[in-house]
Amino acid sequence: MQAPTLPSPRGGGKRLAIALRLILIVAGLGMAAFLYAFPLYWLIATSLKSKPELYQSITLFPRHPTLEPYFSVLVDRGFWVLLRNSVIVCAATVLVTLAVGLVITYPITRLSVPPRLRVGVLNWALSLRFLPPVAVVVPYFAIVRTLQIYNQPIALIGIYSLFNLPFAIWMLKGFLAEIPLELEEAALVDGANRWTSFRRVLLPLAAPGLMAAATIVFTFAWSEFLFALILTATPQSQTFPVGVQGLVTQFEIIWNDMAASGVIAMSVPLVLMVVARKYLVAGLTFGVIREK
Amino acid sequence: MQRISRREFVKRTAVTGAAFTSFPALLAACGESTGANKVSKLVVAAVQGNEDGPLKKVVGNYKSQTGIEVQIVEFPYDSLFSKLVTTFQANDSSYDLCMMDDPWMPKFGTMGALQPLDSNFGFTRDSDIPTVVYDVGTWPPPHGPVPPTEQSKAKHLYGITIVGNVEMFMYRSDKSSAPNSWDDVLKNAAKYNAANFYGYVIRGKATNPVSSDSLPILWSFGGNVFDDSWKVQLDSADSITAVDFLTRKLKQYAEPGAANFDAAERSQAMATGKAYQSTVWPGEITGIVEDPSVSQVKGKVAYIPIPQGPSGKGLGMMGNWLLGIPKGSKNGPAAADFIKWMLKADNMRNYVAQGGIPIRKSILNDASLAAANPYFKALAASFDAGPNWRPRTDQWGAVETSYGTAMNAAVAGQLTPQAAMQQAASQIRATMKGAGYPS
Structure with missing residues (x-):
């Protein structure tokens, strides 16, 4: 009969260290998850509480869950109009930004342009991104007034497009640079002109990049507040964030309506992120290995 | 090609x-x-909250009677001011009417941003409306010091009050009788202060909140921000005594974290039965303290004009919300008709039924309405007593920031009352000197 082997003290210590490390990692991740998720939970829980419940003792769960704050925000306060404006402004911003972004990135990635021009364009785009919005809000206000587009969605669309353009340019540049030139050249050899090869060859291949850029531009535009506040005056053009700030009144903070607004505001980009997540991952990692 | x-x-x-x-x-x-x-359609820029809630409820009647839709565009307090300033500077026509807090009138009057209601649209004084309501909407101000740049201007009525806000005092009437003086307030605060029950609530948040909360006390103690020739009085002995009373004596019995308390927290503390007394605006009463859906103290709170100080006076503070017509509005006559409609007694009664705060004496003194609105008697008395208004200068925003920041530091215990008032006085003197005042 073979004598049982005892675990060596050294092996036991190693397993203990691994277990300890695992516990620390799980605890750390759990804490991070709690810190990230609890505010979201609290937002949702508060959005399901009625006003009288808010004036009672604080509870972790809504005692009598109600959708009344959502109704109050969207219907009573008329925020559905602001939500609609936000969708229109952000969608138009995406279209304009991508169209202009493609017009700029196509030549610098697909045509033989002088390197100095390419670097100059990219640096110019980057400089726009470094511009603090608050530094230009007053001149923009004056321009918008002069053009008589104050309190019109087109003012926001123009400015959001301008501010998101650098991001789109840099992202699209990475994508377009990854698509082999030979594919387009083959189409040109087969008789296609430049527009056809762009439309039929390049665009389908660049679709994931465009989706990723569109999602991120939409999300950035969705949460913009400063210009929306300054350049709009009525619900005809106000966006959702402008409405939300109005829920802090002089004598009352309408917590449940504010939480409901937060959930609504969060939902749209969240859904978009979920739908386009595979493109986003691709878009954010494309071109990180090889620089052309 | x-x-x-x-x-x-x-x-x-x-x-x-x-x-x-x-x-x-x-x-x-x-x-x-x-x-x-x-x-x-008429577009009204309004402050979001209890001040414009009743207005939103009555504009449907206006549409059914005249066919004109009244669209209320709401902004928070601070945003509304900056939005109006930018709109007026641009002479934009987005708004046909605007709601204005009365301390904004000097700024807008100096800017020439509003259309005169008397000369353009035939508004005259109504004896059923307190004189002070018209005075507060008149620019340059009909009494008190006038800014140097405005002294040669003709006086006109530019705004009509639709929310008759005057700062008052509230206390738990189920526990004691009304305080007659600030000494009584202090005694009651000491008597009723207990664990989780504040003897007094200070609205101590920086700038406008603590400024609004403390000015009635400052005035009642004989202090002031300026004298009649725009000389700063905040570092006078009476002013420092008043600030000491609030930030040291009353603060002993006040809520923890008073330096961060605003009106929302104050009315919540009162409505949930955690506080004994404080100053109060009518908007807090209608929206929270007397709202049966949220208040646990409805019927247990009484409202009185600001108690007397050592000066022998109890001076409330005006906080009226006015309606004015921006110069850029292209619908001036229609906007003026809407204001006249709002002022009609029948429409104001309906406005009161929706939670509105009236200005007509006949409504404030109506026994049946007073029974349903326990603050009406105190509000009528406050109007009769001639409440003070904040100094009528277009520099008030900067002055209030200096004063309200120093007061907040005093409430927080970061500065002594004397140091706080000296700091505020010094900053305000510099501001006023820079603006051409003889400070």
């Missing part, structure tokens, strides 16, 4: 650009020509 010359390119670009930029103007011009004949 046809090649074009550089000259032709520049020409075409210029024409296209001009057409593009003038398109919105053409559209706007088209809108004007059709809109000038018949007004179908």
Whole structure:
């Protein structure tokens, strides 16, 4: 009969260290998850509480869950109009930004342009991104007034497009640079002109990049507040964030309506992120290995 | 493809650009020509909260009677002020009417941002409306010091109060009788202060909140921000005594974290039965303290004018919300008609039924309405006593920031009352000197 082997003290210590490390990692991740998720939970829980419940003792769960704050925000306060404006402004911003972004990135990635021009364009785009919005809000206000587009969605669309353009340019540049030139050249050899090869060859291949850029531009535009506040005056053009700030009144903070607004505001980009997540991952990692 | 010359390119670009930029103007011009004949909508820039809630509820009646829709565009307090300033500077026509807190009147009056209601639209004084209501909407101010740049201007009525806000005092009437003086307030605060029950609530948040909370005490103690010749009085002995009373004596019995308390927290503390007494605005009463859906103390709170101080006076503070017509509005006559409609006694009664705060003496003194609105008697008495208004200067925003920041530091215990008032006085003197005042 073979004598049982005892675990060596050294092996036991190693397993203990691994277990300890695992516990620390799980605890750390759990804490991070709690810190990230609890505010979201609290937002949702508060959005399901009625006003009288808010004036009672604080509870972790809504005692009598109600959708009344959502109704109050969207219907009573008329925020559905602001939500609609936000969708229109952000969608138009995406279209304009991508169209202009493609017009700029196509030549610098697909045509033989002088390197100095390419670097100059990219640096110019980057400089726009470094511009603090608050530094230009007053001149923009004056321009918008002069053009008589104050309190019109087109003012926001123009400015959001301008501010998101650098991001789109840099992202699209990475994508377009990854698509082999030979594919387009083959189409040109087969008789296609430049527009056809762009439309039929390049665009389908660049679709994931465009989706990723569109999602991120939409999300950035969705949460913009400063210009929306300054350049709009009525619900005809106000966006959702402008409405939300109005829920802090002089004598009352309408917590449940504010939480409901937060959930609504969060939902749209969240859904978009979920739908386009595979493109986003691709878009954010494309071109990180090889620089052309 | 046809090649074009550089000259032709520049020409075409210029024409296209001009057409593009003038398109919105053409559209706007088209809108004007059709809109000038018949007004179908009035747009009101309003402050969001209990102040504009009743207004939103009665504008439907106006539409059913006149066919004119009244659209209320709401902003928080601070945003409304900055939005109005930018709108007035741009002479924009987005708003036909605007709600204004009364301390904004000097700024807008100095800017010449509003249309005169008396000379343009025939507004006259109504004996059923307190004189002070008209005075507060008049620029330059009909009494008290007038800013140097405004002294030669003719006086006109630019705003009519629709929310008769005067700062008052509230206390738990189920526990004691009304305090007659600030000494009584202090005694009651000491007597009723207990664990989780604040003897007094200080609205101590920086700038406007603590400024509004403390000025009635300052005045009742004989202190002031300026004298009649714009000399700063905040570092006078009476002013420092008043600030000491609030930030040291009363603070002993006040809520923890008073330096961060605003009106929302104060009315919540009162409504949930955690506080004994404080100053109060009518908007807090209608929206929270007397709202049966949230208040646990309805019927247990009484309202009185500001108690007397050592000066022998108890001076409430005006916080009226006025309606004015921006100069840029293209619908001035229709906007004026709406204000007149709001002032009619029957419509004001309906406004009160929706939670509105009236200005007509006949409504404030109506026994049946007073029974349903326990603050009416105190509000009527406050109007009769001639409440103070904040100094009528377009520099008030900067003055209030200096005073309210120093007061907040005193409430927080970061500065002594004397140091706080000396700091505020010094900053305000510099501000006023820079603006051409004889400080």
